[in-house]
Amino acid sequence: DAKTTQPNSMESNEEEPVHLPCNHSTISGTDYIHWYRQLPSQGPEYVIHGLTSNVNNRMASLAIAEDRKSSTLILHRATLRDAAVYYCILRDVGGSQGNLIFGKGTKLSVKP
């Protein structure tokens, strides 16, 4: 799986939007972009994924650059519960088993 690069940490104020960036300059045409997050003392949880087009779900939005070499996870109104480590992960559609390859992620702090 191709490598991703994320900032180590970010801060946000409660009820403001948060844009979490991820660089993946070596992404291949068959890589999906997945985001997971890990709240303190919990296992990771799925957030969103996409291939080329921007995606929205109840948790977040995913904006994918036209060249697919970067993407941004958008939390529209951060809450204290969104404080977590966010992982950007590439998953090859040709891969048969799908084990996730985690980096260090971005630790998001949300201030009240």
Add this chain to the structure above:
Amino acid sequence: GAGVSQTPSNKVTEKGKYVELRCDPISGHTALYWYRQSLGQGPEFLIYFQGTGAADDSGLPNDRFFAVRPEGSVSTLKIQRTERGDSAVYLCASSSQAGPYNEQFFGPGTRLTVL
């Protein structure tokens, strides 16, 4: 419905002892994954089961680590002759099927401390 559960939540053992960590996946999920997470790091893949068989155990660090899933549901991760370096949070995840399209559902983890 019930999510992935792991027992025990915490395990403290002494160096050299044997431990077993249990994972109950979501009912009906055929794929089961074990990961290990050290402090300040992302989870690291250990082993993956498709049904009863270990489809990929390339992440197991050495032969002291072994995992089974005899009936295709519950899985047990076994660690022999534990070392202090084995201290970590052991995470289990399951998905309806293997493959890159399928969301993985994680349990809360077992925190293993080897004294």
